[in-house]
Amino acid sequence: MKTHLVSALWMTLATFVLLVVIYPLLVWGFAQFAPEKGRGETVSVNGKIVGFAKVGQKFSEDKYFWSRPSAVEYNAAGSGGSNKAPSNPEYLAQVQARIDTFLVHNPTVAQSEIPSELVTASGSGLDPHLSLQAANIQIARIAKVRNLPEAKIKALVDAHAEPPLWGLFGPTKINTLALNIALDKL
Amino acid sequence: MLEEILGIAFIFVITVLLAIPLGKYIAKVYSGQSTWLDFMSPLEKIIYKICRINPKKEMTWQEHLTALLTINLIWFLWMMVVLMNQGWLPLNPDGNPSMSADLAFNTAISFLVNCNLQHYSGETGVTYLSQLGGLMFMQFVTAATGMAAGAIVFKAMKEHQTTQLGNFYDYFLKSCTRILLPISLVSAIILVFNGTPMNWEGKAAITTLQGDSVQVSRGPAAAMIAIKQAGTNGGGYFGVNSSHPLENPNYLTNIVENILIILIPIAFVFALGFYLNRKKLAWMIFGVMTLGFLLLLSTSVYFEMQGNPALTKMGIHQSLGSMEGKEIRFGAAASALWGITTTTTSNGSVNAMHDSMTPLSGAMQMIDMMINALYGGVGVGFLNFYVFIIIAVFISGLMVGRTPEFLGKKIEAKEMKIATLVALLHTFLILCFTALASYVFTKDTSVGWLNNPSFHGFSEMLYEYTSSSANNGSGFEGLADNNPFWNITCGIVLILSRYLPIIGPVAIAGILANKKYIPESEGTLKTDTTTFGFMVFAVIFIIAALSFFPALALGPLAEFFTL
Known part of the structure; x- marks a missing residue:
């Protein structure tokens, strides 16, 4: 011993x-x-750091592409998911409220077009991406607020779509921060 | 859709292709043959000299266990000291506080036993010193402990009749220098170049494009994330583990990290085949494990990609599947794969929140941990499977009227008693403690543990003890578990479920090694056949899966049928 x-x-x-x-x-x-x-890679606009390239941030203003809901409001001092069960009634009511809010701000969109990722919280609460569908259904609103032709914004969205890894593996996605910065530059 | 399925198929195929040569390499390391990493041997010699260890001095199984438990005790004390004093110790740029005694106890035990259940959150609960000097240190050495235990059993299975089973420190150190360290270093470098931080600075304060003030946590993350995956530890640097965009920045890192989760566990199976020169036996074991793995995986992938039926009823678009608690960059299929790989091994890292997954995915993850022997943790996963083999040999021997023999050694009452106790301990711990927690909760619901009502709330408690007893470390994280009740009860489960399942199989192997070798004859029960493989599968299914069925019916199955 x-x-x-x-x-x-x-x-x-x-x-x-x-x-x-x-x-x-x-x-x-x-x-x-x-x-x-x-x-950690940072992103600057006019010489001022506005975020980290990989870390998502909150976008809730009508002139920007909204980011996904977050259980930690995108404050990366911490991180967290909602941990709500798929059957939790309180959670389902919350999702319904998000759908309703979205429809109020985007009156031209039909409920059946809203993708679930736009009304559900991510795992980290810091998801930097949107799906194509989640970006596409916001184009009409942004075009109206910014007084720009929809086609121009659609082209911007398509240009920001990142294809699957090596064209083969994983989902297509869009970095919300990069897209919104480009939107400001239009 | 197709890309998501291709992605997970790619991960599994690459893992198996890497695991075969790695297994061959591991077999060489433990049998002392020369390998291309021999340039490490001067370093190892210096370490042996400092420690006054003669790596050639062989040990009996009892000496092995004494050495193993002694060094584990030292680590436990070290962990308690670091965690309870981290607040004033250096490398604490964010000024995080020291841990309370019960939280430090739970964390120290949880990392000591290679479980990495985390009742704290990485950004606020620990300092950089604790992350590296405490938690990451444990991630290396406890993985090496499990691998050393595996190596002892390998050696015992190979020898015809001996009490001398190699040197514990030799197996342990070589597991670190020859296997874990090189794999971690390469992986950490891949992570760093893909955007995972590796620095010593505190939180960065920024104003976002929209004008919100937020902070971003950073630190020496990449080094820890690599070994967290490679050593089936799973304890993440950030609170949400590998769903954090800095811990797992893109699909490529997700592939790398997911491969690391199951790489060494699968390689260990092949290592056994090379070590004993019984490749058919290794393929039989791999086949049984993979059959179970694929059954669980396909169920989970299917339901995650289908999405949450309750959301479908609301009339929204769910083409990406169930996305609550998941990240866009991985998608539903890759998250389901991760969920099954992390529970099939004793890893426990996550890239999506298991608490929010569809009910049957949760059930598959729990069954995976209840079996705890499909691939399993580094080294120890094989030990659990070894127990099932012993039981299967005994039962099938009785069925066909032959003396139960495994690799030329007669299996008798003593070994069977140990094997049965180890196999039933897991069931006993999970069910008894879940029952206890449920009782306490129903007596006084104001304790407020559960984040979700009804069946799912029960699942949260069942999952926590299953994960503890499987030394897994993932959780239904909605459970409010940082309080004395959960910290202490989980701590107790963790200790029992780590050391007894190491002591048991090492003892069995040690006893068998010392028995007289009986050469194979016509009357020997063949253990490397498909028939025997199905026998082992049946034993696993009956012992591990069916004994938990009533508990699963109350939790995830009830939730599934009412959703």
């Missing part, structure tokens, strides 16, 4: 140095060659 204790103590120390000191420093070293040195 005593010999095991001494060996175990030293083994703990040695592996600690290797795995907790050397290994993270190696990864950090490689990070110096990554975009923005591993500090």
Whole structure:
């Protein structure tokens, strides 16, 4: 037992140095060659940082493409999903309320066109993306608010659609922040 | 739609293709043959010298277990010290507080046993020192502990008659330096170049395009995320684990992380085949595991892609499937795959919120953890499967009237008793503690544990103990679990369900190794056949799945039929 204790103590120390000191420093070293040195890629507009490229933000104004609902209101100091069960009546009422709000702001859209991702909260509460359908049904509203032709905004949406990985794997998506920045520049 | 299915098929196929050579490599590492990572050996020699360990000195199974438990005890004490003092220790740019005693106990145990159940949230509950020096350290060494235990059993299965089963520290250190560290380093670099942070700065304050003031948490995330996946740990850097856009930034990182979840567990099965030179046996085990895995997977993928029936009734468009708690960049199919892979191994990381998945997906995830032997955790997953093999050998031996033998060793009452106790312990812990929690809750519903009413509320409690007992670590996170009741009861379940299922199989293997070897003859029950594979599958199904059926009927099945 005593010999095991001494060996175990030293083994703990040695592996600690290797795995907790050397290994993270190696990864950090490689990070110096990554975009923005591993500090998280930021996005700037007119020289002012307006967000992190990968982290979603809240868009609720009519002139922007709305982002998905979030359980943490897109404050990335934390993160979280709603953890509501598909059968929870309180949750279903909340979804219905989101549908109603959306229809008020987008009177030309039919209820059957609203994709579920636009009225359900994401897992992280920081989802940076929209689906094509979720962007398309907002075009009419934005065109009206911004006084722009719908075709122009539609072209912008299509230009921002990111295809599946290598054209084969995973869903098509749109980065909401990038799309809205481009929208401001139109 | 098609791209989503292609994506998950790609992940599984690539994993198996990588697991075969990796298995061969692991077999070489544990049998001491030369490999291309031999340049690590000077480093290992220095470490042995410092620790005054002779890696050539072989141990009996009892000595192995003493060494294993001793070093685990030291880690536990270290974890308690770090977590309860992190507030004033360095590397705390966000000024996060120290943990309360019950939360520190739960967290220390949970990481010590390779479970990584998290009753805290990464952004606010721990400091960078705790993340790396506490949690990530445990993610490496506890994975290596499980792999060392697996290696001991490998050695015991190979030897004809011996008490000497290799050196624990040798298996342990080589698992770190030769397997976990290289895989983690490569994966961490891929993550960093795809946008996962690796820095020492605190939260960034920004004003968004729309003018809201928010903060963004950062830190040394990439290093931890790599080993979290590779070592079937699952404890995430950020609160929401791999659904966080910085923890899992795009579909490519999702592929890499998901492969890592099941890579070493599958490779371990092939490693056994190479190590014993019984490839047919390995394919039999892989076949049984994969059959179970695919049954669970297809059910979950189908229901997630169908969407939530309650939302369909509201008359909205649900072509992407059930999206509550999911991220657009992964989609429903990849989230369902992740949910099944993470519960099939003892990983427990998530890329979508399991609490919000459709009822039968939740049921499949729970069955996966109730079986706890399809692929399983690194090293220990195989140990659980080994227990089922022992039981299946015994039962089929009795059925056909032959002496139950496995790999030339007679299985007798003592081994059977240990195997049965280990197999039933899991059922006992899950059902008893869920019953206890349900009783406490119904006595006083004001404790406010549940985020969802009715059947799903029961599922939240059932899932938490299932995850604890399977050393998994995922959760129906709506459960308010950071309070003394849950911290302490889960802690107890975690300890029992980690160490007894290691001690049991190591003891069985040790006892069998010391028995006289009986050469295979006409009368020997063949264990590497499809017939025997179905026998093992039946044993697993009867013991693990059916004993939980009543509990599942009260939770997810009831929710499914009423939705």
